[in-house]
Amino acid sequence: MDTTEQSRSFHHEKAPGMHDFVIIGSGVSGGRMADELTAGGASCLLLEAGKAFDRKRFPPNEYRASSSLFWGGGIEFSKDARLGFLRGKCLGGTSVVNQADLDRFDDVAWNAWRDQTGIEFFQVSQMAPYYDYLDASVAKGPIPIEHYNRNARLFTQAFDQCGYHWKPLIRSQDDCRHDRGSDCIVCLGGCPRDAKQSTLVQCIPNARARGMEVEIDFEVDHIEDKRDHVLIAGKQRGQEKIVKARRAVLAAGCFGNTRILKRSSDLACKLPALGKNFCCHPQFMTFGVYDEPVDAHKGPLQSVQAHDGKLRSLGVKLENVFAGPIATAMLLPGTGIDHLKLMRQYRYLTSIEYATMDEPLGTIHVTSSGKVIADKPLSAADKEKLQRGYNVTTELHHAAGAKQVLHCDQGFGLHLMGGCPMGQDGSQSVVNPDFEVHDHPNVLAADSSIFPRAPGLNPSWTIMALTVRASRHLLGKPDITPSSKEVVTS
Ligand SMILES: Cc1cc2nc3c(=O)[nH]c(=O)nc-3n(C[C@H](O)[C@H](O)[C@H](O)COP(=O)(O)OP(=O)(O)OC[C@H]3O[C@@H](n4cnc5c(N)ncnc54)[C@H](O)[C@@H]3O)c2cc1C
Numbered sequence: 001m002d003t004t005e006q007s008r009s010f011h012h013e014k015a016p017g018m019h020d021f022v023i024i025g026s027g028v029s030g031g032r033m034a035d036e037l038t039a040g041g042a043s044c045l046l047l048e049a050g051k052a053f054d055r056k057r058f059p060p061n062e063y064r065a066s067s068s069l070f071w072g073g074g075i076e077f078s079k080d081a082r083l084g085f086l087r088g089k090c091l092g093g094t095s096v097v098n099q100a101d102l103d104r105f106d107d108v109a110w111n112a113w114r115d116q117t118g119i120e121f122f123q124v125s126q127m128a129p130y131y132d133y134l135d136a137s138v139a140k141g142p143i144p145i146e147h148y149n150r151n152a153r154l155f156t157q158a159f160d161q162c163g164y165h166w167k168p169l170i171r172s173q174d175d176c177r178h179d180r181g182s183d184c185i186v187c188l189g190g191c192p193r194d195a196k197q198s199t200l201v202q203c204i205p206n207a208r209a210r211g212m213e214v215e216i217d218f219e220v221d222h223i224e225d226k227r228d229h230v231l232i233a234g235k236q237r238g239q240e241k242i243v244k245a246r247r248a249v250l251a252a253g254c255f256g257n258t259r260i261l262k263r264s265s266d267l268a269c270k271l272p273a274l275g276k277n278f279c280c281h282p283q284f285m286t287f288g289v290y291d292e293p294v295d296a297h298k299g300p301l302q303s304v305q306a307h308d309g310k311l312r313s314l315g316v317k318l319e320n321v322f323a324g325p326i327a328t329a330m331l332l333p334g335t336g337i338d339h340l341k342l343m344r345q346y347r348y349l350t351s352i353e354y355a356t357m358d359e360p361l362g363t364i365h366v367t368s369s370g371k372v373i374a375d376k377p378l379s380a381a382d383k384e385k386l387q388r389g390y391n392v393t394t395e396l397h398h399a400a401g402a403k404q405v406l407h408c409d410q411g412f413g414l415h416l417m418g419g420c421p422m423g424q425d426g427s428q429s430v431v432n433p434d435f436e437v438h439d440h441p442n443v444l445a446a447d448s449s450i451f452p453r454a455p456g457l458n459p460s461w462t463i464m465a466l467t468v469r470a471s472r473h474l475l476g477k478p479d480i481t482p483s484s485k486e487v488v489t490s
Contacts (some may be wrong), residue, residue, distance in 0.1 A: 009476070019045045019213075021474070022232050022245035024220045027093020028460045029447030029467045030251030031199020034207035035472035037249075044212045045243060046204070047232070049219040049256075050089035053096070054200070058190030065189025066310045069097050071255075078362075078413070079375040083282055087253055090190075091216055092200030095255070095460070097188055098414070099302055100172040100196050101319070102140055102461040104131050108312060109455035116452050119425045119433050121469075121479075130465035130482040138464075139197050142168035143303040143363065147178040151296035151350045152303035153290070155320040159306070160399035164392075167307035169319070172197040172460070176300065184301040185324055207270040221370070222263040223248055225440050247474070250420070250437075250445040251467075254278065255364060255372045257449040258419035262366040265441055271430050277421040278362035278374055279454035280413025281317065282382060283355035285331050286393040288402030293347040296322040315357040315385040316392060317456055322351045332410040352396060354389030355415075357456030358382050364419045365416070376413070386411075415459050417451035435470040446470035 020042040023030050043245070051068070059065040066074035068090070075084040088094035089251045107124055114122040121127065143152075145168075159166040176182050176195045187196050194201050208214065218241065220234035230248040234241055250257040258275050262268050306318035323331065325346060362376030390407060394431050397405040423429025426438040431450045437443040446467040448459055455462070472479065 003067045019043050019243070019245040020228065021229070021247050021249055022047060022243055023249045023251055023257070024232065025049075025093060025250070025252035025256055026091050026199060026204060026448070027088060027251065027253060027447070028095045028199065028463045030249070031092060031095060031203040031207075032464050033251055033446065034212055034250055035199075035203035036468055037211040037474060038207040038212050040471070040475035040477070042475065044207065046207070046212055046214045047218045047220055047234070047243070047246065047251075048091050048093070048214070048216050050091060050093075050216065052214075052216045053190055055190070055192050055194045058192060062189060062326045065097075066326070069189060074298070076372070078377075079373050080377055082375060082378055083280065083411045083413050085255075085280065085374065087255065089417055090314065091214070092198045092204065094196035096190050096196075096200055098460065099321070100198075100460075101186070101302065101305070101458045102170045102172055103112055103381040103457040105455050105457055105462050106290040106312075107140075109457055113452050113455075117429070119422065119424065121433070125482060127462070127465055129484060130468050131480055132462065133462065133468055133480060134464050138172060138202060139174040140170055140172045142170055143176075143300040147300055149296060149299035150218060150294045151322055152300070152320050153349050154294070155304050155352060156394040161399040162395055162397075164263050164306060164311060166304050169302055169305045171302070178300055183298050185297050185322060187301065188324065199474055211405060220252065220260055222260060222265075222445065223267070224264065225267060225443055227442070230442050247442045247444065249474075250443065250449070251447045252449075253447055254416040254419045254449045255374065257445055257447065258364045259366050259370065259372050261420065261437070263370065267443065270426075270439060271437070272427055273423075273429050274423060275364040275366070275419055276361070277418035277452055278364050278376055279358045279417050279451070280362075280374075280376060281355040281415045281454055281456070282358055282376075282378060282386065282411045282413060284352050284386065284389065285321070285323065285351055285353050285408045286390070286397065287332070287406040287408075288350040288352075288397035288400060289345055289404040289406065290348045290350065290402060294350050295347055295452045296350055297324070297346070311392065312456070314388045315456060316389045317355040317357070318359075318389070318393065319353050319355075320351075320355045322349075331410065333406060333408070350397070350402065351402065352393045354386075354393050356382060356385035356389060357454045361418060361453060378411070415448070415454075417448045417454060417459060420445055420449040421452040422450040423452060435466075435475055442448040444470060444474065
């Protein structure tokens with residue numbers, strides 16, 4: 001992209017009804033994009049399909065949280081129903097309901113992306129300044145060891161005993177008030193303390209203070225690229241609406257962006273890779289049953305994760321986690337009295353989740369009525385990795401002293417990625433290395449949809465890093481390089 005030209009065209013007289021940018025989706029990417037673009041002086045309109053909540057008005061229980069804050073009323077399923085998918089639908093998107101764990105991608109992840117796409121900035125050294133920039137602006141940190149709950153302590157004990165390495169998770173959180181007895185499992189339905197640094201808390205308020213308009217309950221259906229502007233069409237509370245912008249930023253996530261582009265016929269017809277490269281880190285919960293109460297639902301929800309080269313090379317990702325009683329009831333095996341007996345042991349359970357770096361990749365289809373269907377059958381390679389996850393977690397639970405180990409056979413995809421993969425070759429990708437949809441420089445994306453393949457690590461921190469990079473292109477600012485120290489500290 002010619003940044004000089006971009007910068008010139010950016011400083012213009014604002015035409016009535018015309019925004020510099022319409023950002024579609026307010027989650028990890030959309031919220032961050034709004035903050036960065038408005039800080040650069042751009043006029044933005046943010047469109048979000050979900051409703052707006054805040055810390056005082058998050059749904060009061062697990063069931064309501066599920067039905068009010070997620071697409072599909074809680075869970076959507078893959079074509080063969082083998083995987084359930086979760087994605088947020090509210091102002092702040094999935095950043096409101098996620099576990100807020102942050103990983104920097106390592107060489108394994110970046111090198112695989114670079115090998116696949118030939119994109120040079122897909123490397124640790126090139127992306128490090130973007131993570132550094134975020135380090136300086138986002139509150140985050142580990143859970144202090146004195147606040148680990150028993151679930152986390154048993155996890156670390158098991159890892160030490162079996163000779164695997166672990167490390168504290170870095171969570172995007174401010175003051176969770178664990179010293180005052182906070183039970184953070186509620187934050188999966190929205191943090192009542194605003195400690196979780198969702199875009200609802202850390203980005204959207206900044207952008208609003210700079211004049212950004214926000215429309216909620218506005219589901220974008222399709223866009224039309226008129227070359228000197230973009231029309232964005234959708235429905236708000238049943239009413240057809242069209243808004244206009246110089247450029248449109250697609251930040252509706254993997255399913256959302258793919259659906260919008262598939263329904264934008266003029267764009268879709270020249271994007272053969274649209275819907276391809278879908279991946280989701282299929283994950284399974286495992287439970288250990290103990291004689292003594294563990295109370296894994298108390299205190300910090302998560303504190304530690306695997307940090308082990310051997311597990312990484314096996315394509316297995318392990319985290320210490322737990323779930324609320326409704327989710328646990330859905331996950332535990334059995335029915336009737338057998339299931340009831342297990343549920344009575346809720347306080348006696350630990351949990352470890354294992355996820356895999358999935359391949360081959362799946363495909364996202366959109367039916368003529370607009371229904372998204374993600375086709376991601378578990379391949380033999382996926383199953384082999386899942387078996388490794390199963391074996392390792394079984395070993396860990398036993399090492400920690402569990403009297404029984406329970407495996408949930410329903411897999412979930414929480415990290416939905418791809419559908420609009422980034423690449424240089426228009427036959428294999430949808431978005432170019434300047435974050436523009438091929439041949440449509442006024443339509444951009446930097447969110448989870450542009451991932452070319454599964455990284456095997458938590459994706460949010462990298463979605464934010466890519467979004468910052470994209471926002472600088474849009475504002476006509478130079479890339480941040482390892483020597484741009486002034487940017488990191490600004
Ligand atoms: C329960 C759970 C736990 C997770 N935990 C972690 C974690 O600990 N660490 C991590 O890194 N990742 C985690 N993730 C994944 C992470 O949150 C996502 O990868 C990330 O939010 C994706 O960012 P995004 O901007 O692409 O999309 P989202 O954050 O999903 O935002 C997309 C937004 O677009 C809106 N939208 C969609 N379609 C339209 C439309 N047509 N019109 C208008 N708006 C639309 C959606 O409602 C949503 O608000 C978790 C996910 C879940 C579900």
